[in-house]
Amino acid sequence: MTAAADLITATPRRERARHSLTTRVVIYGLLIFFAFVYLIPLVVMVMTSLKPLDEVTGGNMFALPHELTFAPWIDAWGKARIGVSETTGIAGYFWNSIKMVVPAVIISTLLGALNGYVLTKWRFPGHKLVFGMMLFACFIPFQSVIIPMAVILGWFGQFGNTLSDLTGFSFGFGNPTVNLVFVHTVYGLGFTTLFFRNYYEAFPTELVKAAQIDGASFFQIFRRILLPNSAPIIIVTVIYQFTNIWNDFLFGSTFAAGDSSPMTVALNNIVNTSTGIVEYNVNMAAAIIAAAPTLFVYIVGGRYFVRGLMAGAVKG
Numbered sequence: 043m044t045a046a047a048d049l050i051t052a053t054p055r056r057e058r059a060r061h062s063l064t065t066r067v068v069i070y071g072l073l074i075f076f077a078f079v080y081l082i083p084l085v086v087m088v089m090t091s092l093k094p095l096d097e098v099t100g101g102n103m104f105a106l107p108h109e110l111t112f113a114p115w116i117d118a119w120g121k122a123r124i125g126v127s128e129t130t131g132i133a134g135y136f137w138n139s140i141k142m143v144v145p146a147v148i149i150s151t152l153l154g155a156l157n158g159y160v161l162t163k164w165r166f167p168g169h170k171l172v173f174g175m176m177l178f179a180c181f182i183p184f185q186s187v188i189i190p191m192a193v194i195l196g197w198f199g200q201f202g203n204t205l206s207d208l209t210g211f212s213f214g215f216g217n218p219t220v221n222l223v224f225v226h227t228v229y230g231l232g233f234t235t236l237f238f239r240n241y242y243e244a245f246p247t248e249l250v251k252a253a254q255i256d257g258a259s260f261f262q263i264f265r266r267i268l269l270p271n272s273a274p275i276i277i278v279t280v281i282y283q284f285t286n287i288w289n290d291f292l293f294g295s296t297f298a299a300g301d302s303s304p305m306t307v308a309l310n311n312i313v314n315t316s317t318g319i320v321e322y323n324v325n326m327a328a329a330i331i332a333a334a335p336t337l338f339v340y341i342v343g344g345r346y347f348v349r350g351l352m353a354g355a356v357k358g
Contacts, residue, residue: 229293
């Protein structure tokens with residue numbers, strides 16, 4: 043009886059093990075296939091950027107470089123022609139994007155954290171209406187805010203000219219980089235507020251009340267209790283904002299021009315240049331350089347991204 047029972051019990055186990063093995067094979071097979079499909083463009087870009095131009099135009103794009111060269115990368119960084127301008131490369135435009143992205147991400151993240159703190163722990167009459175209006179701002183398309191934003195930035199420019207006449211300094215008013223920082227901060231504020239509001243909604247209110255009883259002020263509670271416990275959602279917000287701002291083309295091409303343009307505008311100009319020979323290897327190198335910062339951010343903080351999004355999903 044024992045042997046028969048063991049045989050009956052072992053049969054379903056073998057079937058489950060076989061079914062589990064088949065499932066794993068199918069899942070990993072699909073993952074490998076889709077990873078291969080998604081990586082093909084990147085592999086082609088890298089191989090093209092490491093080839094001389096004659097090898098690119100006269101060979102197979104999937105073939106490995108016969109003559110490995112880093113000259114296209116050097117040319118893309120410091121010698122490439124941007125549109126019809128001089129051969130300046132993308133280095134200056136890369137730093138324009140850095141100077142735009144870093145303050146815009148920091149300011150929008152801090153303001154979003156402050157808004158989420160106020161909307162969850164310092165509720166006031168009409169706080170739901172305020173949050174609803176900020177949530178609605180997340181769904182406003184870029185194109186619809188260009189004209190109103192241009193009018194506001196025009197006022198900033200006039201104010202900057204007035205300050206310059208009075209004091210000799212414009213204090214950044216009318217500067218294209220400062221304008222882009224303002225635009226991206228305002229446009230991203232709805233998203234950052236949404237992230238922090240949902241995260242702080244699940245944060246224990248008792249800690250805030252206890253700090254109030256101990257005499258902590260508004261900003262002391264925010265600085266010493268909320269912010270130190272907000273690392274997951276801060277990482278989410280930084281990744282989201284950095285990616286959106288760095289990859290933006292519409293605002294950059296509308297509110298900045300010439301040497302003050304961000305990286306995406308320069309990349310468009312270098313690819314669409316109509317002067318001379320189209321250097322595909324230099325274009326690919328420039329595209330990889332343009333994508334490198336966002337790739338780096340995802341590699342460094344990607345594993346915390348989903349964890350941070352889920353951190354405020356369940357209350358209790």
